[in-house]
Amino acid sequence: MAAAPHYDVFNGDADGIFALHQLRLHTPRRAQLVSGVKRDTGLLRRLPDAAGQVTVLDISLDSNAAALRRLLDGGAEVEYFDHHSADCAFAHPRLRLHCDGAPDVCTSILVDRHLNGRHRPWAVAAAFGDNLAGAARRLAQDTGLDDGALAALAQLGQVVNYNAYGEREQDLHMAPAALYRALGGHDSPFDFIAASDAYRALCAGYRDDCALMQGLRPHAELAGGAVYILPASAWARRISGVLANQLAAARGGASFAVLNERGDGSYLVSVRSGAPLTLSACGFCEQFEGGGGRKAAAGINHLPAAELGRFMDGFRRYFDAAAGADHAQ
Structure with a gap:
């Protein structure tokens, strides 16, 4: 038999892809790959009951709790690494759970800890891609990486992360599973950067989309940040995460929302909190069906058009509290 x-x-962004690459460099294994666009987080639903062994990376446990129980009840052994909200976490003899929701942690950092830093440059690139530049630089301390090497890892993380944004895989330059396979044979991210045609193609797409992004203007300016509503096009869906991260980096303490119109007229939402420890992005997004994420960055997968007014009012009330506190000091 x-x-x-x-x-x-694994999540199709830089964090999920590089987390898996670290694990498989350490422990090569034939496996069936299950991934998708960044917001395709209910991935465990795709697995059959008799799944055997399962490794899960960078998808919210809260979004997969029912499917996880089904797999465990069917006899699966599951190792789970993630940094998103895990309020639904539970103990099980066949579940090995590595979760940390701290705002300066990503899944690749959890894998780096698990492997005692064996493939650290990949974790550094993932942290940069997840908009955790400070954590990336701290992780790189004592590795001998100079400023040029760190800049190369930052670009790698940003470009691979950018590729994951879309409503469906057809919006992406490269399907996440194919991009993960393209890493095969590259022990070092610097070898991948130097030799990969796939990486050069992603960089070209990134540059083209960033040029289009320069013409975007906010839909609403608020005391605590701004809301952007992007045009209904593939390039705008791809660039939404880059825009949200750049806005957050440019205005420390401010909060931002970037909305992409979906094919059915609803919105895909990315939120960045300027005060993640007191006003978490996931705390706001969880007020809407399909919303969740982590403290600094979260989103809503399907915001109906009829809910846009409620979203705008809620965003203003929630995040302007931080602006009011800052002004009072």
Whole structure:
């Protein structure tokens, strides 16, 4: 009787892809890959009951709790690494859970800890891609990486992360599973940067989309930040995360929302909190169906057009509290 297959289930952004690459450099394994666009977070629903062994990376446990229980009840052994909200976490003898929701942690950092820094440059690139530049630089201390090397890792993380944004895989330059396979044979991210045609193609797409982004203007300016509503086009969906991260980096303490119109007229929402410890992005997004994420960055997968007014009012009330506190000091 054939053994049950192993499944590697991972978010399609830089953090999920580089977390899996670190693990498989350390422990090579044949596995069926399950991934998708960044917001395709309910990935465990795709797995059959008799899944055997499952490795899960960078998808919210809260969004997958029911499917996770189903797999465990079917006899699966699951190792789970994630940094998103895990309020629904539970103990199980066949579940090994590595979760940390701190705002300066990403999944690749959790894998780096698990592997004692064995493949650290990949974790540094992932942290840069997840908009955790400070954490990336701290992680790189004592590695001997100079400023040029750090800049190269930052660009790698940003470009691979950018590729994950879209309503569907057809919006992306490269499907996440294919991009993960393109890393195969590259122990060092610097080798991948130097040799990969796939990486050069992503960089070209990134430059083209960033040029289009320069013409964007906010839909609403608020005391605590701004809201952007982007045109209904593939390039705008790809660039939404880059825009949100750049806005957050340019105005420390301010909060931003970037909305992309979906094909059905609803919105895909990215939120960045300027005060993640007191006014978390996930705390705001969880007020809407399909919303969640982490303290600094979160989103809503499907905001109905009829809910846009409620979203705008709620965003203003929630994040202007931070601006009012700052002005009072």
